[in-house]
Amino acid sequence: MKDFEFKKLYYSISEVSRITGLEQHVLRYWESQFSELNPAKNRAGNRIYTNKDISLIFEIKRLVREQGFTIEGAKKVLGSKAGDGSAQLVETEVAVESSDDLKQILLETRAFLNDLIEKLSGKA
Amino acid sequence: MKDFEFKKLYYSISEVSRITGLEQHVLRYWESQFSELNPAKNRAGNRIYTNKDISLIFEIKRLVREQGFTIEGAKKVLGSKAGDGSAQLVETEVAVESSDDLKQILLETRAFLNDLIEKLSGKA
DNA sequence: CGTAGTCGGAACGGCGGGATTCGAACCCGC
């Protein structure tokens, strides 16, 4: 069996919700507010989030939920840094209950690492 | 006539309102929200603004009206710079330019993983 | 297949951030 999958590239909205700690409807709402947040969709219309999408969501979350920007203010900040291609490690503040949760986080983090490795090999 | 008054030390609320372009009730409201904004009062109870008060008001105005902070967010910004006296960039962002940056992120991520492993072994 | 997940849109809601109103007190020139 392939007991783990390398290079997980896409996430459903429920996965993203769990990873980011944001309700699904908040994700949809933010998507309607931030043109930068534009996950692809599959043929059925379901959202297909990439690691980049997720890190953008974390960025918005930091601005809006932690630093206290309005949505409008957060847009400005994002707009002003458009095009810098930043990748960043997000602080996973998920409520960790079980070791299953932790395993999931490890898997996702590895996906993040794989993503980084890709970028690295593409850039170095 | 004295064609301008220099070194005026105190201002009434109506003067401050004119100077800052903010309604009087907004000045009173902000005063109720920001403990830092605390103009003295005369014996009659009327507010007596100093130049320092006014520049603080302008600072709040920049944060709330231009940059798009909520009142709460503006409080944090003001609070966080109390006593360091330096203008600062609010957000911590990692602009990925070089593979050195990526290496750094990888290192940090490894630390993050180690942390997770600790938690995992503590719980599993 | 069943059922769990997702979809978009519309209606709804809390509350933050003022805005307005009020009666009372004060200030100042006369």
Added chain:
DNA sequence: GCGGGTTCGAATCCCGCCGTTCCGACTACG
């Protein structure tokens, strides 16, 4: 002392932001 302008704090009102809930319909997947 009198009248007009300014200010006061408290109470009340209000609008829009930021979600939140609800919905019926569609689809992925075991």
